[in-house]
Amino acid sequence: MQPGEMKSADEVLYVGIDLGTSSSAIAASNGEKKWVESYVGWPKDFISAKVLGKSVLFGREALKNRLSLDLYRPLEKGVLKEGTAKDAEAVKELIHYLIKLVNPSEGQKINAVVGVPAESFKVNKLAIRSAVSGFTDSIMVVSEPFAVAYGLNMLNNAIVIDIGAGTVDFCIMHGTLPADEDQKTIINAGDYIDQQLNNFLTEKYPGSTFNMNMVKGFKESNGFVGNSSAPIKVEIPVAGKPTEHDITDEVKRACESILPAIIETVTEMIAKFDPEYQAKVRDNVILSGGGSQIRGIREYIEGRLKEYGSGKVTVATDPVFSGANGALALAKDMPKGYWDQVQ
Numbered sequence: 001m002q003p004g005e006m007k008s009a010d011e012v013l014y015v016g017i018d019l020g021t022s023s024s025a026i027a028a029s030n031g032e033k034k035w036v037e038s039y040v041g042w043p044k045d046f047i048s049a050k051v052l053g054k055s056v057l058f059g060r061e062a063l064k065n066r067l068s069l070d071l072y073r074p075l076e077k078g079v080l081k082e083g084t085a086k087d088a089e090a091v092k093e094l095i096h097y098l099i100k101l102v103n104p105s106e107g108q109k110i111n112a113v114v115g116v117p118a119e120s121f122k123v124n125k126l127a128i129r130s131a132v133s134g135f136t137d138s139i140m141v142v143s144e145p146f147a148v149a150y151g152l153n154m155l156n157n158a159i160v161i162d163i164g165a166g167t168v169d170f171c172i173m174h175g176t177l178p179a180d181e182d183q184k185t186i187i188n189a190g191d192y193i194d195q196q197l198n199n200f201l202t203e204k205y206p207g208s209t210f211n212m213n214m215v216k217g218f219k220e221s222n223g224f225v226g227n228s229s230a231p232i233k234v235e236i237p238v239a240g241k242p243t244e245h246d247i248t249d250e251v252k253r254a255c256e257s258i259l260p261a262i263i264e265t266v267t268e269m270i271a272k273f274d275p276e277y278q279a280k281v282r283d284n285v286i287l288s289g290g291g292s293q294i295r296g297i298r299e300y301i302e303g304r305l306k307e308y309g310s311g312k313v314t315v316a317t318d319p320v321f322s323g324a325n326g327a328l329a330l331a332k333d334m335p336k337g338y339w340d341q342v343q
């Protein structure tokens with residue numbers, strides 16, 4: 001590389017940020033990649049501030065110290081809650097923290113593309129933009145499934161289904177920047193599965209003690225739809241004593257609870273597409289997000305699409321970073337006129 005090139009490459013740090021309900025990730029043009037659970041917490045009072053020794057905590061560390069903190073998960077349900085200044089502040093802190101994690105050098109300009117759940121994209125684009133503007137020189141807010149599609153170079157006749165915590169986001173690609181009508185969001189996703197599983201387990205095992213964190217863990221290690229190969233058994237305390245519980249049916253029912261709405265939405269979106277290209281789109285379905293790791297979900301969706309003639313569903317290889325990687329690719333490629341300049 002020429003010395004001149006080095007200099008211009010270093011003047012700007014391009015970053016792609018995937019702002020998620022449960023976790024947020026950043027990928028930067030200097031090669032750094034980081035992710036954090038989307039929790040932001042401020043010490044409740046001066047005692048907790050003294051104990052914790054920090055003015056704000058993030059991610060797992062915030063969760064661990066939740067009893068001493070005012071804890072926020074600012075994008076719950078995929079939308080920055082309107083009028084809650086603290087949520088906006090939490091988003092701001094989270095983005096600042098993510099940017100610091102990728103080590104920008106002194107004086108380096110930051111151009112950020114931020115992928116957000118499709119619904120917050122429609123509702124809170126401005127709020128998100130202002131939350132980021134303090135730390136960046138140029139910014140563009142895009143919907144998360146579009147960032148994923150861009151990163152995978154699936155720009156034409158394809159549909160991305162991003163199964164996150166707060167929302168399932170859909171984006172159909174037809175060779176242009178997607179418009180609002182190319183995107184759909186449904187609000188039953190990973191968090192909803194956790195709630196369902198919690199309800200089913202409470203009903204079946206009223207004497208056992210577990211919390212949402214454990215329930216989420218059961219789902220993440222064992223989640224499946226369709227036919228299971230083996231029974232799922234986990235240890236849950238009963239009157240303080242670790243006891244084996246069979247949770248196979250409950251896990252299956254909870255994970256399958258999000259499927260009808262996903263199938264309805266994807267088939268509806270494809271049905272509205274140019275009839276000549278509908279088969280192509282059905283053969284170009286990409287699943288991303290943490291929920292794409294539920295066993296059997298790819299096969300299930302593919303099977304249901306095949307009822308319409310054909311279907312091919314693939315899972316994005318890097319569910320944690322596929323949104324951030326795509327946003328970074330966009331940031332690097334974006335022509336000048338597309339950036340919203342930030343003063």
Ligand SMILES: Nc1ncnc2c1ncn2[C@@H]1O[C@H](COP(=O)(O)OP(=O)(O)OP(=O)(O)O)[C@@H](O)[C@H]1O
Nearest residue numbers: 020021022023164165166167190220289290291293
């Ligand atoms: N192996 C797994 N099996 C099933 N679900 C999983 C697995 N790993 C993670 N998840 C679930 O995926 C969800 C998180 O996915 P992701 O990080 O894509 O969400 P997010 O981007 O934070 O949410 P959103 O896109 O809705 O804002 C959580 O509900 C989590 O429990």
Ligand SMILES: [Mg+2]
Nearest residue numbers: 020144164289
């Ligand atoms: Mg997400």
